Amino acid sequence: MPRLLPYLLLLPATAFLCLFFLFPFVQVAHDSVMRNGAYTLENFTRMAGHWKFSTAFWNTMLLAAVVVPIQLAMALTMASIVTKLQRGRSTILYIFAIPLGISDLAAGLVWLAIFEQSGFLNSLLVGLGVIDQPILLLGYQNTWIIFIAIVLAEVWRATAIMMVILVAGMGLIPKEYREAADVFGASRWQKFRRVTLPMLRPSLQTALILRVILAFEVFAVVVALGGTQLPVLMSETYHWQFAMQERGVAAAFAMVILGVSVAFTILILRLLHVPKGARV
Amino acid sequence: MSAPSVRRAGDRVFVAGVALLILWVLLPIWLLFVNALSAPAEVTAFPKRFIPSFDLASLSFFFGFSGVLDALWNSVRVAAVTMILSIGVGAPAGYALSRFDFPGKEAFRFLVVMTRAFPLPLLALPLAVMFIRTGLDDTILGLALVHTTLALPFAVLITYSLFSGIPLELEEAAWTLGCNRVQAFIKVILPLAAPGIAASAVFAFVISWNEVFAAAVLTVENRTLTAFLLQSLDVSPLPLKFAGGAALVLPALFFIFAVRKYLFAMWGIANR
Amino acid sequence: MAVIEIKQVAKSFGSFTALHSVDMTIADQEFMVLLGASGCGKTTLLRIIAGLETPTTGEVWIGGRRVDHLPPRERGIAMVFQNYAVFPHLTVFENIAFGLRMKKMDQAEVTRRVTRTAELMHIGQLLKRYSGELSGGQRQRVAVARALAMEPDVILMDEPLSNLDALLRLEMRAELKGVLAESKTTTIYVTHDQVEAMSLADRISVMNGGRIVQAANPVEVYRNPAARFVGSFIGNPPMNFLTAAPAGVGKWQVAGQVFDGPAAAAAEFAIRPEDLHPAEHGLPAEVRVVEPLGPHTLITASVAGQPFRAILESNLLPSPGDILHLAPVPDRIRWFDPDTQSAL
Numbered sequence: 012m013p014r015l016l017p018y019l020l021l022l023p024a025t026a027f028l029c030l031f032f033l034f035p036f037v038q039v040a041h042d043s044v045m046r047n048g049a050y051t052l053e054n055f056t057r058m059a060g061h062w063k064f065s066t067a068f069w070n071t072m073l074l075a076a077v078v079v080p081i082q083l084a085m086a087l088t089m090a091s092i093v094t095k096l097q098r099g100r101s102t103i104l105y106i107f108a109i110p111l112g113i114s115d116l117a118a119g120l121v122w123l124a125i126f127e128q129s130g131f132l133n134s135l136l137v138g139l140g141v142i143d144q145p146i147l148l149l150g151y152q153n154t155w156i157i158f159i160a161i162v163l164a165e166v167w168r169a170t171a172i173m174m175v176i177l178v179a180g181m182g183l184i185p186k187e188y189r190e191a192a193d194v195f196g197a198s199r200w201q202k203f204r205r206v207t208l209p210m211l212r213p214s215l216q217t218a219l220i221l222r223v224i225l226a227f228e229v230f231a232v233v234v235a236l237g238g239t240q241l242p243v244l245m246s247e248t249y250h251w252q253f254a255m256q257e258r259g260v261a262a263a264f265a266m267v268i269l270g271v272s273v274a275f276t277i278l279i280l281r282l283l284h285v286p287k288g289a290r291v
Numbered sequence: 292m293s294a295p296s297v298r299r300a301g302d303r304v305f306v307a308g309v310a311l312l313i314l315w316v317l318l319p320i321w322l323l324f325v326n327a328l329s330a331p332a333e334v335t336a337f338p339k340r341f342i343p344s345f346d347l348a349s350l351s352f353f354f355g356f357s358g359v360l361d362a363l364w365n366s367v368r369v370a371a372v373t374m375i376l377s378i379g380v381g382a383p384a385g386y387a388l389s390r391f392d393f394p395g396k397e398a399f400r401f402l403v404v405m406t407r408a409f410p411l412p413l414l415a416l417p418l419a420v421m422f423i424r425t426g427l428d429d430t431i432l433g434l435a436l437v438h439t440t441l442a443l444p445f446a447v448l449i450t451y452s453l454f455s456g457i458p459l460e461l462e463e464a465a466w467t468l469g470c471n472r473v474q475a476f477i478k479v480i481l482p483l484a485a486p487g488i489a490a491s492a493v494f495a496f497v498i499s500w501n502e503v504f505a506a507a508v509l510t511v512e513n514r515t516l517t518a519f520l521l522q523s524l525d526v527s528p529l530p531l532k533f534a535g536g537a538a539l540v541l542p543a544l545f546f547i548f549a550v551r552k553y554l555f556a557m558w559g560i561a562n563r
Numbered sequence: 564m565a566v567i568e569i570k571q572v573a574k575s576f577g578s579f580t581a582l583h584s585v586d587m588t589i590a591d592q593e594f595m596v597l598l599g600a601s602g603c604g605k606t607t608l609l610r611i612i613a614g615l616e617t618p619t620t621g622e623v624w625i626g627g628r629r630v631d632h633l634p635p636r637e638r639g640i641a642m643v644f645q646n647y648a649v650f651p652h653l654t655v656f657e658n659i660a661f662g663l664r665m666k667k668m669d670q671a672e673v674t675r676r677v678t679r680t681a682e683l684m685h686i687g688q689l690l691k692r693y694s695g696e697l698s699g700g701q702r703q704r705v706a707v708a709r710a711l712a713m714e715p716d717v718i719l720m721d722e723p724l725s726n727l728d729a730l731l732r733l734e735m736r737a738e739l740k741g742v743l744a745e746s747k748t749t750t751i752y753v754t755h756d757q758v759e760a761m762s763l764a765d766r767i768s769v770m771n772g773g774r775i776v777q778a779a780n781p782v783e784v785y786r787n788p789a790a791r792f793v794g795s796f797i798g799n800p801p802m803n804f805l806t807a808a809p810a811g812v813g814k815w816q817v818a819g820q821v822f823d824g825p826a827a828a829a830a831e832f833a834i835r836p837e838d839l840h841p842a843e844h845g846l847p848a849e850v851r852v853v854e855p856l857g858p859h860t861l862i863t864a865s866v867a868g869q870p871f872r873a874i875l876e877s878n879l880l881p882s883p884g885d886i887l888h889l890a891p892v893p894d895r896i897r898w899f900d901p902d903t904q905s906a907l
Contacts, residue, residue: 016472020387021399023380024447028402031418031440036409038417092309105551106313109320112543114501116517120536121323127529131322134338145337167319175554221407228410231503231521235532238525245412245504252416252508265413276408463615464648466635468713469665478661482652 036269042262054259058251058267067242068267074158074243075226078165082222085166086173091203093174094181104178111171118168119235123149126160126236149236157237164232169225173218180214181207216283223279224272244268320540327537331530353534362519363538365431366500369515372435373499374492377442378450382488385450386480390459406444414440415505422509429511437505442495449494449553453487454480490553497546501539565626565639565716565749566591567612572621572631574607581607583773584621589749589766594740597753598760599770600796605753606721608770612751613642613719626716636665641710642719646726647702649694655681655705656690662713676712683742684708700731707739711746718743720752724759736762757797761785769793788897791904794833800861800872804899805832805846815898818846818867822891824898825907831899836861837874838895845890848873850881862887 046053058064089107096103110118125131126148133145148156184207192202208215230245239246244264252261326334328343331352353359384403388396415437419428427433457480465475506518514522520535527535547554567589574582582604589595597605610616612623614635623631630638641662650658659677668676681687684704694702703723710718723739724732740763743750754760760767761781768778769792777789788794794802807815807822807830815824817832824830837859839845848864848871855861855877862873864887873889881887898907 014393017387017391017393018395020383024384024443025399025402027380027439027443028406031414031436032406032409032411033402035414035417035421038421039413042417088308089312092305092312101551103309103313104554105548106316108551108554109316109544109547111554112497112501112547113540114503114517114543116503116521117323117501117536117539117543120520120532121319121540124322124326124533124536125319129335129337129339129529131325131339131341134341137338167315224408224410228412228504230412231517234521235524248413248416249504249507252419258416258420261416265410265416268410268413272410273408458646458648460644460646460648461650463613463635464642464644464650464709465661466615467613467640467642467719468662468709469636471634471636474665479650479652 039262039265039269042259043266046259054257054263055266057257058260058263063242063247067244067247070158070241071227071229071244072271074161074165074229075223077162078169079219079222079226081162081166082170082173083219085170086177086218089170089174090177090181091207093178107174108171110168111175113168114231115168115229116231116235118164119232122160122164122167122232123235126156149240151240154237154241157241160236161229161233161241164236165226165229168232169222172225173222176214176218176221177211180211180218183214184210212283212285216279216285219279219283220276223275227268227272227275320544323533323536323540326530326533331528334530334533335528349530349534350537353531353538356531358514358519359516359535362514362516365510365513366515366517368431369435369438369506370496370499372431373438373442374496376435376439377446377495378488378492380439381443381446381491382450384447385452386454386476388447388451389454390462403444403447406440411441412502412504415508419509429509429513431513434506434509434513434515435499437509438499438502439495441502441505442498445498446491446495449491450484450488453484453491457483487553490550493546493550497543500542500546566624567717567749567751568622568624569608569612570622570624572608572611572618572623574604574611574616574619581773582611582618585773585775587768587775587778589751592747592749594743594750594752594763594765596760596764596767597751597770598755598757598767598797600755603770604773605755605770609719609721609751609753612717613640614638639716640719641713641715641717643706643710643721643723645722647699647706647723649697649702649705649709651694653693654690655686655692655694655697658694658705659690659709659712661709676714677708680708680712683711699727700735703727703735707742711742714746715748717749717751718746720750722754723752725754725756732759739763757799761797769796771796786895787906789906791831791833791899794835794897794899798835800836800874802833802835802897803866803871803873805834805866805869805871806901807832807898820844820846822896823893824896827898827900827907829901830907831901833897833899834891834895836872838892839873839875839889840892841875841879842888842890845888846871848887848889850883850885850887852883853881855880 043054044050044052093100093104093107123130128145128147132148136142137145149160188206188210189202192206197205228245229243230249233241233243233246244267248261248264248268251257251264325341325343327349328345328347330344330346330348333340333344333346334349384399388400418437422428422433427436461479462475465479470478501517503517503521506515507521510518516535516539520532520539524532569585569587571584571586572582573580573584585608597608599605607616611618614630614633618631621631622629625638625640650661653661656677659680660673663673663676677690678687681690684707686701686704686708689697689701697705706723724735727735736759752763764781766778766780767784769776769784771792777784777793784793785797788797788802791804795804805817807817807824810816810821813823813826815822815830815832822832846866848862848866850862850864852863853860858877860875860877860879862875862881864871864873899905900907
């Protein structure tokens with residue numbers, strides 16, 4: 012009985028993950044190569060042949076490429092600040108962590124309030140005399156402004172999760188190491204670069220993987236701010252599933268998102284590999 | 292410049308940086324609430340005031356809009372079921388991981404950690420079909436099951452860290468003092484882990500409350516608030532959107548406040 | 564009223580054998596100390612007796628009852644843990660009452676027993692406090708009181724003093740000895756501290772590599788180690804060992820000196836550092852380090868190229884490089900078999 016106990020306790024979770032995680036992914040892979048009851052690559056050729064596909068793909072990649080580095084830099088800054096703080100630490104932590112609880116849709120709406128035509132940005136610009144008339148910021152003529160708005164919303168919303176992981180990671184680094192570096196004459200920047208950053212690798216790994224995958228999943232923010240004017244992979248998946256009722260093609264999109272996610276996970280694991288003996 | 296004044300200048304830059312970051316986080320939320328707490332005419336007017344008029348017309352328009360209250364209630368129910376399922380299924384697994392060494396333990400942990408490398412909302416696509424077959428389509432439970440898949444890995448890892456933080460000796464002491472396993476768990480482990488378990492339950496609730504894609508894919512009649520807002524984005528007037536956004540954000544503020552003490556403990560171990 | 568019998572108990576974790584077939588009997592009301600370095604299997608043995616670990620093979624009997632398949636709560640034992648395991652969510656009172664409540668004892672009896680054991684451990688004034696408000700020493704007292712309140716047949720203690728600072732340890736040691744003698748329980752006490760073992764034990768079981776090497780009263784263990792390991796583990800500094808060459812039947816030559824010894828094929832000479840005194844003829848020791856310690860002087864030297872320590876009177880202060888002639892007290896010389904490592 013005692014030997015069976017752990018398995019008994021794990022059984023519900025394992026069954027759940029098999030049924031609602033492993034199985035659906037096999038299913039979606041299967042759906043992506045199935046059309047009218049026969050195995051085929053037609054779903055993929057239809058997907059790739061559609062004029063919006065490459066736009067959606069490169070928009071997603073470009074968003075991730077712009078958003079993630081900014082978030083990494085900001086999260087590191089915020090985490091360093093929080094770690095350094097003596098007074099007001101918990102309040103500032105709470106404020107920094109607030110976006111963690113805000114959904115991507117809500118974040119999209121928050122930034123819509125700023126960027127829409129009668130919104131706060133236009134009000135500010137007119138008030139400052141930069142422009143005479145409010146302009147349509149999120150229009151099809153200015154997809155680059157839509158892009159910037161999405162970047163801002165994503166950075167605003169999802170930096171908190173990286174920050175929290177990094178704060179937790181910094182908490183695990185004994186301060187003796189930094190003090191030792193102090194004794195050996197390291198400057199503030201050198202301490203950060205030579206001591207904190209290398210020891211933070213496991214946390215950086217987790218934070219980056221989580222963030223990069225979430226970046227490929229960007230959806231509601233894009234829809235809220237750009238409607239259909241800036242297609243990304245997730246919004247196209249949604250579009251094919253619902254508007255076009257083409258489940259096979261939607262599955263093919265899913266496989267593309269899955270493919271880049273797994274590829275980047277492996278890449279990050281490789282790049283930030285920490286040998287077992289070298290962990291804190 | 293002398294050394295202390297350099298340091299003072301550095302401190303000033305530091306304080307300014309902190310203030311700027313706080314502003315960066317809070318200002319957008321403030322602006323959303325300005326819109327939500329202004330009359331619809333003010334929301335679409337130009338130029339905008341940066342202070343709300345505390346006119347509740349937008350909010351009452353939003354809550355009076357057909358389908359909103361149902362969607363809100365659906366969101367709460369889905370999130371509540373998700374919370375119960377993910378803790379009910381996740382906490383035993385977390386306990387097993389923290390207390391036992393057994394063959395297959397690493398395989399299970401790998402399964403849990405692997406969920407991170409996958410874009411989970413996509414699960415909604417194949418599950419939509421499976422749910423139609425089993426009659427779970429467009430139900431609270433069906434969506435809650437998908438949301439539980441999102442929340443379960445967190446629940447497992449968080450409870451794992453919680454239970455690991457309670458010394459085994461306490462449990463053993465209870466055994467030697469006359470408890471069986473279940474009694475020891477109820478009398479010793481549960482009281483100590485309860486606040487943390489509550490925090491991870493809240494976390495599961497938030498995950499479900501905020502989820503958009505799966506909710507939009509899996510619900511048609513019984514939309515959650517996020518699904519409702521998403522599907523009416525291109526047709527609904529601005530005041531409705533902003534009031535809806537505020538309705539999504541406000542609970543989040545309280546949730547994060549409620550779990551603030553545990554955020555870091557959660558993520559610290561979730562790293563491993 | 565409980566005799567504890569361990570019969571051929573063995574325990575392995577995967578390919579690692581923590582205990583090799585241990586046999587041991589502990590008499591009723593005896594204070595038995597399991598002594599050894601970390602990893603010797605002493606804690607594993609204690610946990611098997613407690614029921615926190617199941618033996619791979621063998622039997623455990625407590626008070627004439629076979630218990631090795633019973634859970635801890637049915638064994639009539641109480642245990643004091645190394646980190647005290649005082650429940651942080653309960654007051655001191657409720658901690659001590661915990662086991663009594665599990666036995667569904669009525670409130671009056673619970674209060675009586677808690678108050679009595681708390682008084683006994685001098686924590687009567689702390690009953691309303693929580694663990695977080697107590698010092699290490701006070702937590703230790705709560706843990707002991709909690710075990711005593713159960714009025715168990717057997718008390719098991721796993722390094723209970725190792726987390727206390729030196730002065731407190733000394734104080735608690737004496738107190739524990741008194742309280743436990745009073746309680747008339749059988750006690751098994753695990754420690755790596757030989758002084759603690761010597762001072763507390765009726766009998767010491769010295770363990771090494773998952774085996775009991777010697778089980779005897781403290782003086783016997785000190786004076787007549789059953790194996791070379793016991794001599795080298797107990798005593799500070801430990802026993803000196805020197806190689807010996809045969810010089811006729813029952814005669815052995817050690818560092819140029821001839822001693823009477825056992826009639827054996829090979830032997831190793833052993834003497835405790837305090838059983839030496841300077842003499843005209845003795846083992847020639849080249850002094851390396853001199854440490855005046857107050858009551859006596861500790862000399863680290865080399866005899867025939869082998870390390871050698873001696874404790875001498877404090878008025879004797881040689882310098883490094885000096886040659887001392889140290890004569891062993893004849894009836895304190897011990898001999899060991901270099902192959903089997905056991906006493907000859």
